[in-house]
Amino acid sequence: MKITLIAGSNRPDASTTQLSQYIAHLLQEHGHEAEVFNLYEHQLPLYGPGEAYGHEEVQKLAQAAKSADALVLATPEYHGSISGVLKNALDFLGSDYFNNKAVLSANSAGGLIGTASLLHLQTIVRNVHGINCPEWISIGGSQREFNENGEPTDEGTELRIRKAVESFIDLASKLSSSSA
Template sequence: MTKIAIICGSNRKQATTAQLCRHLEQVLVNKGCQVIFLDLYSLPLPLYSPDVECDDANLAIFKNGLNEADGIILATPEYHGAPSGVLKNALDYTGFAQFDGKVVLSASSTGGPVGVSSLQQLQTIVRNVHGINCPEWISIGGENRIFTPEGEPANQKTRERVLHTLQYFVKMVETFSSIKQ
């Protein structure tokens, strides 16, 4: 079974990023994937320092989840045209061991219509840890961040976009993880 880790990079209780991630999880489960959900709001990590050998329990869960995954989704609110601090902090704990040769999908939630700037920066990070950037990405913004009580994006085009992107992403993950073995 294909294992996908979703890192939810918001530090806010009612985060739209988390709502998007839960929808991504549901679609992936419906497609037969196993999802490892790593929510940095409920799984906070200490501030990274190169001076400290960190034995934090949450960090162990976080790293084990990524180690196990065949593919990874990075999701962030767009803060000042960039990924959130909590996501960047979490990624500073990781490197080739977690990302090398794995397909990575980036997703963002923004106040404005689209969050391309944070997505580009996430893709730069992915390249530097030798992950394989999925050319498709997901950006929800403004009014497209409304979700139904069932947890689906209210906007039909957004639902279609998510479905198309996840189909593309899972196919890439399956292809590259079979090459890696």
């Protein structure tokens, strides 16, 4: 399967991006193709009618999402919601990009956990006809630390992420095989 991960932070070396890269690593360990679309590196214009859809970075995002069999959406939690750059990116995408695809929601929060942004992501996914994974990933506080190999330093966090990714792979595989 091909899985696109959209890392929704606008900071270099953000814990959200590190989490996305670690999830991609786990997906690759399971034999899947994983592409991290980092919104810090791929800066999009503000969503609006007109020529923005022809913008090179919007086209890259659209291709990455459209060609994926499943998606991972990762965001920092800002003021109890998702980041503006991720919301802006998702506004360029619609049901053509998510319809009947498994979607895993993940976040990195300043506190211990951040469920509000995950709930917001799941609402957006439902509205674009994606299939929410019943598991989600939230890391916060010291759980946001990664070692030089890109792995979480906290063993419990690493195990929790692995379990969520395995659940996501299971759902994505079932949906992918049922549409084949």
